[in-house]
Amino acid sequence: MMAGGGVRILFLLLVAVVGTAGRIHRLTLKDDTRSTIYLNTFGFYTNGTLLVNLTSLKLRKDIVLEKILIGFSISKTKTDTPYTMDNSDTCLLRKYTNSSDESLTLFKFDLKNKTVSMKKFGQQSRLLITELSDGKELDNGDAASVKKESKPAQSKEPKGGAQKVPTSGKTRRKRGTDDKKSKEPIKGNAKPVQEAKPQIQEKVFKLLKANDSYNFKFFMKIPSQTEEGLYTLSFHNCHDMVSGNQMASFDMTVEITARNPQNYLSAGEMPLPLLYLVMAGFFFTAALFWVYLLLKHRYNVFKIHWLMAALAFTKSISILFHAINYYFIAVKGSAIEGWAVMYYITHLLKGALLFITLALIGTGWAFVKYILSDKDKKIFMIVIPLQVLANTAYIIIESTEEGTTDYALWKEVLFLVDLICCGAILFPVVWSIRHLQEASSTDGKAAMNLAKLKLFRHFYVMIVCYIYFTRIIAILLKFTVPFQWQWMYNFLVEVSTLVFFVLTGFKFRPASNNPYLQLPQDEEDVTMDEVLTESGLLESVTKVKRTNNGREQIQDSSV
Numbered sequence: 001m002m003a004g005g006g007v008r009i010l011f012l013l014l015v016a017v018v019g020t021a022g023r024i025h026r027l028t029l030k031d032d033t034r035s036t037i038y039l040n041t042f043g044f045y046t047n048g049t050l051l052v053n054l055t056s057l058k059l060r061k062d063i064v065l066e067k068i069l070i071g072f073s074i075s076k077t078k079t080d081t082p083y084t085m086d087n088s089d090t091c092l093l094r095k096y097t098n099s100s101d102e103s104l105t106l107f108k109f110d111l112k113n114k115t116v117s118m119k120k121f122g123q124q125s126r127l128l129i130t131e132l133s134d135g136k137e138l139d140n141g142d143a144a145s146v147k148k149e150s151k152p153a154q155s156k157e158p159k160g161g162a163q164k165v166p167t168s169g170k171t172r173r174k175r176g177t178d179d180k181k182s183k184e185p186i187k188g189n190a191k192p193v194q195e196a197k198p199q200i201q202e203k204v205f206k207l208l209k210a211n212d213s214y215n216f217k218f219f220m221k222i223p224s225q226t227e228e229g230l231y232t233l234s235f236h237n238c239h240d241m242v243s244g245n246q247m248a249s250f251d252m253t254v255e256i257t258a259r260n261p262q263n264y265l266s267a268g269e270m271p272l273p274l275l276y277l278v279m280a281g282f283f284f285t286a287a288l289f290w291v292y293l294l295l296k297h298r299y300n301v302f303k304i305h306w307l308m309a310a311l312a313f314t315k316s317i318s319i320l321f322h323a324i325n326y327y328f329i330a331v332k333g334s335a336i337e338g339w340a341v342m343y344y345i346t347h348l349l350k351g352a353l354l355f356i357t358l359a360l361i362g363t364g365w366a367f368v369k370y371i372l373s374d375k376d377k378k379i380f381m382i383v384i385p386l387q388v389l390a391n392t393a394y395i396i397i398e399s400t401e402e403g404t405t406d407y408a409l410w411k412e413v414l415f416l417v418d419l420i421c422c423g424a425i426l427f428p429v430v431w432s433i434r435h436l437q438e439a440s441s442t443d444g445k446a447a448m449n450l451a452k453l454k455l456f457r458h459f460y461v462m463i464v465c466y467i468y469f470t471r472i473i474a475i476l477l478k479f480t481v482p483f484q485w486q487w488m489y490n491f492l493v494e495v496s497t498l499v500f501f502v503l504t505g506f507k508f509r510p511a512s513n514n515p516y517l518q519l520p521q522d523e524e525d526v527t528m529d530e531v532l533t534e535s536g537l538l539e540s541v542t543k544v545k546r547t548n549n550g551r552e553q554i555q556d557s558s559v
Contacts, residue, residue: 043267076103091238230483263330268486276323287312318346362428
């Protein structure tokens with residue numbers, strides 16, 4: 001049963017790895033009917049480029065071409081989330097037709113006339129965008145020509161004084177010229193006046209057709225620091241919004257190459273290779289120190305201590321492979337499959353070991369008792385498969401394109417399953433705290449039970465803080481920081497994980513003065529009474545019981 005589940009997980013893993021594409025994306029859709037498809041989100045610096053090659057677009061429904069409204073949009077976002085103008089049912093390609101203060105570029109396909117109409121709004125009017133029909137990328141000469149061609153389009157509206165008579169208009173123009181000349185030594189030119197209110201730019205490109213499929217290729221370049229930011233490329237199918245009929249299905253193959261001048265990583269991902277490499281060193285150092293403690297205090301070491309060591313080593317190896325994975329994406333634009341497989345396998349093992357270790361510590365296994373109760377076993381049967389599913393969903397999300405049909409589904413599955421696992425892992429600790437509270441009020445060993453109760457409460461607070469910070473606070477920070485600081489989310493998650501590992505190791509270290517390891521292990525412990533009696537482990541076991549007069553009395557636990 002377990003072998004079959006492992007084979008299925010491995011199969012999903014290999015399928016996911018095959019789809020790994022890094023930052024050079026190739027997306028193929030079949031019979032898709034979605035109205036909006038988020039193809040790529042990327043943070044661009046100055047001179048960053050985006051190459052979009054729509055190699056095949058086929059409509060699978062026999063409808064009138066004049067009623068088809070499809071095309072691309074490029075929107076500038078503030079956070080690392082797909083950009084939506086609003087939640088209305090109005091098609092984005094139809095809504096912003098005349099004027100807009102948004103930073104937006106629209107590409108509308110006219111399939112009948114085989115043209116693509118491009119409109120640039122707001123700050124994107126200064127982007128350098130051109131079509132490519134020869135298969136070559138934009139060079140410096142083409143960039144200059146695009147910039148030169150875009151200048152006349154900036155003066156579509158009068159600059160001011162449209163209600164004045166012609167003579168006063170001439171006077172205003174002469175006065176404006178004199179003012180411009182008088183201010184040239186200070187400002188140099190009047191270009192900031194044009195940038196104060198960006199104009200709408202329009203341009204028409206050719207749409208190629210071959211064998212009932214449409215092809216279109218364009219190139220975008222970030223010209224200056226003003227246009228830097230996080231951009232989202234989307235595809236829109238607004239046929240149902242135009243005709244009111246059923247959504248038209250389509251087949252599409254699109255290749256997307258986004259890169260910055262330094263490498264293929266987004267602006268918020270550039271520090272990640274070095275970050276993961278450094279954090280791998282920290283985790284590996286912590287693991288070595290933990291092994292040193294185990295060898296030093298070998299008489300107080302339990303099996304779970306070695307399991308904690310295995311977790312630390314697996315975590316360090318996992319993020320080391322993660323760093324190598326990001327390095328090859330930065331250099332080549334795509335991951336090397338061998339390194340990607342190693343990262344996914346170690347990430348899967350790390351996730352399973354983490355929750356197994358937390359559950360075992362929470363139940364007191366090996367420290368206080370050596371078998372698990374029925375409730376503990378149920379927790380393991382629920383949490384571990386869910387955690388494997390969550391890690392598998394993470395691997396699939398990391399390996400598939402953002403525009404695929406199942407991308408949003410697996411992302412929701414990951415979020416939901418991860419929250420269920422985090423909630424379920426707290427149950428063993430809560431049960432232990434409840435039993436210890438009852439034991440402290442009824443048992444004579446109240447002081448020792450209270451000491452154990454205090455330690456379990458500390459461990460519970462540590463888990464809650466770790467889950468709350470990594471699942472909520474860090475994600476909120478990711479949505480609020482600028483696009484070039486998106487790596488701070490990964491930094492906070494890894495640092496908080498390291499701190500959590502260190503605190504857990506300190507609490508349950510194998511030392512002779514550790515209050516957790518000094519607790520008695522006898523059959524009268526209220527939390528373990530039923531389990532130990534049923535197991536028969538206490539046959540011929542003696543215990544020492546202190547009487548009221550201070551003398552010790554030896555009792556035989558066997559009945």
